[in-house]
Amino acid sequence: MARVCLICEGSYPYVVGGVSSWIQDLIKSNEEHSFSIVCIIPNKEFAKIKYEIPKNVVEVKDIILDKAYEISHLKVLKNKIAFKDLESDIKKILDFKNSNLEEVLRVIEKISNKKYGNPLEIIINESFWNSLLNYYNENYDSVGFNTFYWTYRNIFLNMISLAQEDIPLADVYHPVATGYSGYLSVLAKLKKGGSLLLTEHGIYPREREEEVIGAKWIEKEFKKIWIDFFYFLSRMTYEQCDRIISLFQYNKGLQIENGADEKRCEVIPNGIDIEMYSKVERESLPGFNIGSVLRVVPIKDVKMMLKGFKVALPKLRDTKLYLIGPTEENEEYYKECLELVQNLDLKEYVIFTGRADVKKYYKFLDVLMLTSLSEGQPLSILEGLACGIPFIATDVGNCREILKGKEEGEAGIIVPPTSYSDLGEAIITFYQNRDKIKEMGANGKKIVTRYYTKKQFIDAYKKLYEELGE
Incomplete structure (x- = not known):
């Protein structure tokens, strides 16, 4: 073990x-x-x-x-002499292009010693100030020192805090x-x-x-x-x-x-429980139902999704857009999305479900979307494909390879990030071609079954833990 x-x-x-x-x-x-x-x-x-x-x-x-730190000025004063010998060392860690990373780690470990106090007591030491000032004069003297100082202070407060x-x-x-x-x-x-x-x-x-x-x-x-x-x-x-x-x-x-x-x-690719998602019984509901499984945060570019849906809406009939996932992580952004729904006159078409059992929605959705600005290998795509639902996704992370790069055939449409006009056209393409939805949905099931099973993913990590844990 x-x-x-x-x-x-x-x-x-x-x-x-x-x-x-x-x-x-x-x-x-x-x-x-x-x-x-x-x-x-x-x-x-x-x-x-x-x-x-x-x-x-x-x-x-x-x-x-x-964190909030209290300062013992007596401790700072007592360590003034000890830190004086560390000025040349401190300078080595201020250049983030320094290729001698072992040396950097040694310096961090040395200056983070709790005998010198808490992170703030270390940062406000005169020797740290002198090192920063010298580095500023050599590299940044054309810009304001105040912002330079607070930038480095924030960075090293975190680094020293973690080191302790x-x-x-x-x-x-x-x-x-x-x-x-x-x-x-x-x-x-x-x-x-x-x-x-x-x-x-x-x-x-x-x-x-x-x-x-x-x-x-x-x-x-x-x-x-x-x-x-x-x-x-x-x-x-x-x-x-x-x-x-x-x-x-x-x-x-x-x-x-x-x-x-x-x-x-x-x-090691992500993997999902194919058996669990294959048990989702698909239902055919009236109209055209689109969904997205996501957190309502800026990186998911929900605003692009709403604008793209608005572009497509004149060509659609009896349609709904379900945004499935938590909304509380960034309440300000969620509020902005609600305002955009109002401004685009989408209130009767768009549903924010909050946190929910996604399998309930996988039963009836015709198409799923992902409009992220950045991704790795989205589990939501793998889950949706396992249920036989094709995707529209932005060209980020592994989305293109999953949907377009397999011999089993295409399982979705790729659009450029931030391009709501291309997103709108992709939605219309699926709406006007239900055979494409069925074909790509079937391809998606084959793709996840062959390449992205939970067993493959788990077995790979079991082996790694056994090898590295010896």
């Missing part, structure tokens, strides 16, 4: 969705192993459990990033992304031993890069710092991993491009 520590960032067991469902299946299907769950979350309010925790989970540990955490002892540390969860896993491996197994559902730094580029709260000059930082965390994780898993071949290539050792990389 292996002791596995799964390390999550902003997901299981507090967020419903693909990654969290994947984790739940992984734990429940590996009853012979014990699991600790480490959850990196923004605040206490986030910690509302959405899943029934399996019996083989022995611990759930929350790590809150947004006590992580459960395990045989295998298994982060489900790079980022902070990957960084924490690296520290755990170095401090406590064990193996490091990474599974990436999407490519973390690329997803964060998209968010940073679009973020209004980050000044233009400092977006590069955040982007470099996220790639830095990924390189650090890749370097220390014993195995690196992606869900499909294209993402494996991106991992290698970003610094992963090809010899340690492997592809």
Whole structure:
């Protein structure tokens, strides 16, 4: 039996969705192993459990990033001399392009020692200030120091805070992304031993890069710092991993491009319970029923879906759009979507179901849609295809390969991200050709049965846990 520590960032067991469902299946299907769950979350309010925790989970540990720290100025003063000797070391960790990652980890471990105080007491030390000031003068003196300082202060508060955490002892540390969860896993491996197994559902730094580029709260000059930082965390994780898993071949290539050792990389696709979904008895309801299984959050681009549906609506008759999934994760965005429904005069056509049993809707939906800006290998697509429902999906992640790249035939239509006009045309295409719906639905069933079964996915991880947990 292996002791596995799964390390999550902003997901299981507090967020419903693909990654969290994947984790739940992984734990429940590996009853012979014990699991600790480490959850990196923004605040206490986030910690509302959405899943029934399996019996083989022995611990759930929350790590809150947004903490308030008290300062002992006496402690800061006492450590002034000790930190003076660390100024040259601190400078080495400020450049996120530094290729000597082992040196970076040594410095982080050294300056994060609790004898120097809590993360804030360390950050406000004069030596840290001097190192930042020198780095600023050498590299960023054309932009304002105030924003530069707060950018680096926020980054290193989190890094030092995580470095001071006590992580459960395990045989295998298994982060489900790079980022902070990957960084924490690296520290755990170095401090406590064990193996490091990474599974990436999407490519973390690329997803964060998209968010940073679009973020209004980050000044233009400092977006590069955040982007470099996220790639830095990924390189650090890749370097220390014993195995690196992606869900499909294209993402494996991106991992290698970003610094992963090809010899340690492997592809293990997602898998679903084919038997469970094959038992869903299809019903033929009047009209044309479209659905999407999703969290109502910006990354899913629900607004594009609504606009595309509006484009198609004049050509449709007796139609409904069901948006199936939780709405509370980003209440502001949900409110904006409701306002858009109102503004587009779609109120009688669009139904937000909230959290629901998706199999109830898989019984009668004619077509499913996914309009995400970024994805890995969506479980919702695999589930829908297993029920014989074709898809319209944006050209992100593994969507094209699933729907278009198999010898069993096409199982859906691919449209460009953000293009609601193309989405509208795709909806009309399905509406006007019911034979295409039937043909692609049958193809989809063949695809998931051959390539994406839960047994294949579980067996692969059982083998990895046995090998790495020895």
